[in-house]
């Protein structure tokens with residue numbers, strides 16, 4: 493039997509924090525309790541700042557609690573391409589930044605004795621086609637990374653690799669337990685966390701920043717950091733400068749001991765693996781089946797492909813014990829945006845390209861130093877105000893044309909499916925009801941849930957995600973529960989309920 497939640501969320505019991513119930517003043521407001529929000533809050537609180545963190549859900553419950561848990565500067569085979577595109581110096585800064593991120597995670601684990609299965613392990617990137625990984629290894633080593641071209645036998649995966657690069661001394665951890673440890677260290681240092689407290693609006697004036705929250709309380713602060721995966725609402729316009737990329741994960745027990753190292757494929761389809769200590773010596777996490785949020789309706793198929801891959805590699809029918817999905821944002825020039833949002837004093841961090849455990853830890857150092865008005869070696873590299881090179885601008889234009897099409901296409905999809913009486917138990921989708929498009933889902937108790945399937949961020953049509961039973965927006969990545977509550981922004985308000993009439 494497969495549990496539809498991440499193996500990390502299912503096997504951790506993070507501390508609980510109250511929902512906000514009164515107005516609050518603080519020096520720094522951090523919005524979002526994922527890796528970036530929690531690390532930034534802790535980093536600042538440790539310097540003596542007075543920090544309040546507001547989290548819409550539980551801490552670590554969204555993307556950070558759904559990662560593969562690799563803490564590494566090896567982000568696939570990216571360094572030759574980064575050096576080609578940005579030059580060796582910039583690629584070297586990115587490499588140094590992420591090695592710094594890995595080491596900072598190790599220091600925090602050690603300093604606060606965080607019980608999160610942190611282990612040093614090699615990270616492999618391998619090809620099964622003609623991808624030139626010798627060149628990748630050479631460039632990565634030249635940039636100062638602990639990289640070597642390696643023997644395919646070291647991989648431990650039963651496949652034929654045409655090239656392998658090994659990064660030494662990388663890390664893996666249990667992300668939810670790590671975040672719980674950060675939260676505890678933060679509150680022990682005097683920081684305050686409020687969970688189930690969604691920020692619905694932010695405004696800035698000469699007196700500082702004011703945040704309105706769903707429970708109604710108001711938070712005022714001198715500085716604000718928005719670490720909500722993608723900045724909420726229209727802050728900084730990042731929704732138009734990023735793309736939401738979704739991946740799927742499974743936790744399985746193999747018929748034989750799992751490979752000891754972490755691995756990721758250089759060529760598609762992406763398969764990212766690492767040991768799953770909780771699953772014993774045969775436990776393995778597999779992540780892949782990537783697509784843009786809202787691009788694929790049959791998301792059950794995404795999980796099936798991961799399971800089939802494992803079953804065929806190990807020649808054994810493997811059933812996942814856990815399955816989950818999550819998304820992160822990519823930027824057109826592959827570098828995250830961290831710093832002051834254009835036209836606002838509010839600080840943001842987004843676009844981690846699915847490598848936010850290292851990148852996000854670097855981001856936290858940059859954000860801390862910006863609040864304290866201190867120099868940081870990586871702030872220019874991750875500058876949140878940049879537009880990017882010519883490639884990046886071309887990419888942005890293309891992505892926004894796609895979003896434009898999405899607005900138009902919504903009306904074409906409205907006649908999919910029949911009337912509501914055609915819904916099976918466990919099934920959802922778009923239905924035409926008296927000429928109106930209604931999003932409907934019939935839960936396992938036979939109860940019908942209906943929504944207006946229009947995203948509350950900027951009005952794009954939503955698509956039904958059958959694998960995760962969510963409503964997903966392909967425009968900028970907002971996701972909603974079957975009942976219409978916000979799961980992920982940039983949206984901040986729930987879906988409207990349709991008037992079904994008689």
Ligand SMILES: Cc1cc2nc3c(=O)[nH]c(=O)nc-3n(C[C@H](O)[C@H](O)[C@H](O)COP(=O)(O)OP(=O)(O)OC[C@H]3O[C@@H](n4cnc5c(N)ncnc54)[C@H](O)[C@@H]3O)c2cc1C
Nearest residue numbers: 524526527528548555556560561562691844846847848849
């Ligand atoms: C499947 C998958 C696997 C990955 N594996 C790895 C990996 O192995 N290694 C790695 O380095 N990276 C990995 N990543 C990337 C990494 O998980 C992300 O980059 C990182 O978690 C982003 O952290 P975050 O703090 O920005 O976002 P989140 O963890 O999503 O945190 C944002 C928080 O803000 C809250 N929030 C949102 N809106 C509001 C609001 N209005 N008010 C208050 N709170 C709000 C959310 O509830 C959430 O808790 C992976 C990503 C995916 C999708």
Ligand code: FES
Nearest residue numbers: 947949950965968
């Ligand atoms: S997330 Fe922007 S319109 Fe849906």
